[in-house]
Amino acid sequence: MTDATQATTKKRPVYTNIHVTQIVSYRLPPAGIVSILHRISGLLMFLLLPFVIWMFDTSLTSEISYETFTSAFVSGIGFLPGWFIKLVALALIWGYLHHFIAGVRHLWMDATHSVSKAQGHSSAIVTLVLGVVLTVALGAKLFGLY
Template identity: 90%
Template structure:
């Protein structure tokens, strides 16, 4: 090998898999965060599906069960306090909103073939901000701030 090819070989970056211990130092782009949070929100909604079904069933069965449903957010259920039930509901609200908005983002990118780096970044930032703002607005309503 010549000296020029050795110098080129030494300057090339080495790409390796990222270990879990490397995550605090690794800077993930906004599109990466949206992708990971899309998976987390889908898992959250799947795991809390029994809670969602209970909420839906209890709210629609009768007037008495609806009163039980609304009282759960104030006095709690069993040993779980009301604020914890509200926090779980807020997690579901965020999970649904983020999953829905990120899904629309993916559908839009697929339909319009908008896959440039800049459009991916800007749509990821819009997704993150929109999901957080809507969650804060609905969370304020849930916790009785307005």
């Protein structure tokens, strides 16, 4: 580069030692939040897989085991109260819904090759809102509000 072009180009800041407070104060765009939550929801579903298998097995084995399954959400299991079991199930519901919706979003973006900042922003907002609305609706059913 010549001296004239070096003088006209804007120097970019270089961050070598980034402190944790700088990382925490950084505001992610909605697409970044959806991406991180997609990974968290996948991990949550993986970690709760034994709970899902127990729910599936207990609900289908017999009528008596189905009664055990439904009573776990009312009276709890061992030292865990029923509301805690419902919260775990609600976390699993959110994890599945968010992971599914974000996965469809990623597939749609890959299939249509329509990746722009505006579309990524709007589809991320739709993903977040749809995941929360569906989770609240199913959570209300889980906790017996309707």
